[in-house]
Amino acid sequence: MSRGCLISLLSLLLCSSVNAEHSLSKEDKLKAAYLFNFTKFIEWPILAKSERPSSIRICVDGSSAFFEFLEELVANRRVGKLQKTVEVLSLETAGGCELLFVREGEKKITIQLDHTVVVADSVGTAFPNGALFFYVEQGKLRFEIDLEKINSLKVIVSSELLKLARVRS
Amino acid sequence: MKYLILLIILFSSQSVGQNTPAEFAEMSMQQLFNQSIYDVKLYNNQTSPWSLTYQFKTVEFEGYLDGTKALSFDEVLWNGPSEPRTAKNFPILPTLITQKAQIFALGYQFSPHWHGRISVPYIQQRTDHISIVGNYEYFTIKTQGVGDASILASYKWFDADSDTGVWRFSFGLNLPTGSIDETGDTPREPGEQQLPYTMQLGSGTYDFPFEFSYINTGAHDFNVGLSANIRSGTNDRNYRLGNNYSLHGGYRIDLSPTIQTFVRVNFMYSLPIHGQDDSLLVNSPFPYPAGITNPDLYGGKKINVRLGILWQIAKDYRLSLEIGKPVYQNLNGPQPKEKWQSAVSISRVM
Numbered sequence: 001m002s003r004g005c006l007i008s009l010l011s012l013l014l015c016s017s018v019n020a021e022h023s024l025s026k027e028d029k030l031k032a033a034y035l036f037n038f039t040k041f042i043e044w045p046i047l048a049k050s051e052r053p054s055s056i057r058i059c060v061d062g063s064s065a066f067f068e069f070l071e072e073l074v075a076n077r078r079v080g081k082l083q084k085t086v087e088v089l090s091l092e093t094a095g096g097c098e099l100l101f102v103r104e105g106e107k108k109i110t111i112q113l114d115h116t117v118v119v120a121d122s123v124g125t126a127f128p129n130g131a132l133f134f135y136v137e138q139g140k141l142r143f144e145i146d147l148e149k150i151n152s153l154k155v156i157v158s159s160e161l162l163k164l165a166r167v168r169s
Numbered sequence: 170m171k172y173l174i175l176l177i178i179l180f181s182s183q184s185v186g187q188n189t190p191a192e193f194a195e196m197s198m199q200q201l202f203n204q205s206i207y208d209v210k211l212y213n214n215q216t217s218p219w220s221l222t223y224q225f226k227t228v229e230f231e232g233y234l235d236g237t238k239a240l241s242f243d244e245v246l247w248n249g250p251s252e253p254r255t256a257k258n259f260p261i262l263p264t265l266i267t268q269k270a271q272i273f274a275l276g277y278q279f280s281p282h283w284h285g286r287i288s289v290p291y292i293q294q295r296t297d298h299i300s301i302v303g304n305y306e307y308f309t310i311k312t313q314g315v316g317d318a319s320i321l322a323s324y325k326w327f328d329a330d331s332d333t334g335v336w337r338f339s340f341g342l343n344l345p346t347g348s349i350d351e352t353g354d355t356p357r358e359p360g361e362q363q364l365p366y367t368m369q370l371g372s373g374t375y376d377f378p379f380e381f382s383y384i385n386t387g388a389h390d391f392n393v394g395l396s397a398n399i400r401s402g403t404n405d406r407n408y409r410l411g412n413n414y415s416l417h418g419g420y421r422i423d424l425s426p427t428i429q430t431f432v433r434v435n436f437m438y439s440l441p442i443h444g445q446d447d448s449l450l451v452n453s454p455f456p457y458p459a460g461i462t463n464p465d466l467y468g469g470k471k472i473n474v475r476l477g478i479l480w481q482i483a484k485d486y487r488l489s490l491e492i493g494k495p496v497y498q499n500l501n502g503p504q505p506k507e508k509w510q511s512a513v514s515i516s517r518v519m
Contacts, residue, residue: 026204
């Protein structure tokens with residue numbers, strides 16, 4: 001085999017051509033899918049018409065790759081009894097959100113979180129308003145729920161979701 | 170070969186993408202619950218359908234077995250007229266056979282179920298000998314070049330709601346791209362002569378490999394399988410290598426999210442060579458100058474145990490290291506016995 005051919009093959013092996021979608025770990029992709037699924041199992045209180053959002057808004061404090069993946073994931077999908085669309089918003093620009101995903105415990109939040117279900121990246125994310133927390137058990141992604149916190153938000157959580165969650169003590 | 174690569178590229182434009190946002194959106198809560206987070210072991214988790222693998226394999230043979238009985242070099246080497254010549258001793262004796270192969274493989278995941286792979290080995294072989302022939306008391310023969318290319322297709326059955334088990338059927342074709350006309354200087358006669366079967370780079374025949382296996386990826390990550398390599402016809406030198414059959418099993422343990430260790434046990438049964446390359450014979454009542462020129466002294470049964478480690482060194486790179494040793498060999502002998510084997514491979518999802 002010629003040296004040139006060998007070098008070409010090794011170059012192909014080593015060269016990097018990763019796009020944004022591909023740079024996400026499977027764990028992050030699963031988190032994005034969980035966030036979308038949470039919108040199916042949580043009902044938010046019906047607000048006055050002027051305050052009522054036209055879609056379920058997921059605010060993301062994450063990498064742009066994560067944002068793009070989640071945006072594509074929810075595109076053209078409708079959830080809940082009202083068959084609302086799901087919208088992904090950047091935390092920096094959002095006026096409000098039904099679901100907020102945070103990675104950093106010390107993130108400064110400027111929006112109102114009255115009925116916002118805050119999902120923390122891990123149980124170690126010490127965000128004060130966290131209601132759902134991802135964690136890994138035996139190589140699989142799970143989530144923990146803070147019942148006290150979520151009840152205070154006046155949202156209705158489906159029993160199906162509660163069955164799968166570990167309750168935070 | 171280039172047409173096959175073109176065909177794969179053509180198919181790739183019609184393939185089903187994997188791990189797309191849409192696919193994740195379709196997953197139920199229960200399906201998400203059953204998904205492993207590790208990119209290292211799931212069948213449906215590649216970021217690209219293309220993969221490239223480079224593998225370096227080494228296997229070494231030293232010492233002799235007749236059945237399960239170990240023979241010394243003195244017992245297999247015919248020491249001249251002072252001792253009787255039999256069908257089991259020879260004037261030329263390979264003492265150490267080293268085979269190295271660099272395998273380049275290109276894989277493509279056509280769909281969650283179908284996978285294709287083309288591989289081409291580059292082989293380097295070396296055999297050290299002793300003999301009773303003057304000027305050839307110790308000599309070494311080497312050959313190197315491209316071996317037999319292989320095209321393999323795999324189909325997987327799995328339950329989309331769970332990632333605990335996969336059934337896989339693989340089948341393919343080995344092409345006779347490796348040389349069977351390798352020559353070298355041996356004591357058989359002056360000058361360059363045709364080398365024995367072990368020193369050839371290919372089989373010279375179209376062979377049909379297949380495998381049926383079950384892979385469990387749940388709490389206990391194990392696999393079991395049956396595989397075979399069925400040879401067809403005879404090559405231009407009027408022989409075909411023996412069929413190989415194998416029953417294998419393995420168990421993997423997670424050491425960390427990116428590192429796994431594994432143990433594999435492989436029971437192999439190989440048939441002797443069918444037919445004969447007459448150019449390897451000498452004109453004598455005992456026509457085989459060395460055991461490796463006798464087609465009947467190939468094949469047998471072996472149980473190999475291999476230990477290894479899998480390491481997801483980066484998102485798209487996976488390294489595998491393994492070392493193996495036969496724990497049982499019952500060979501059609503006298504035949505050189507396998508001493509050990511090793512393999513290092515790095516694969517990249519493109």
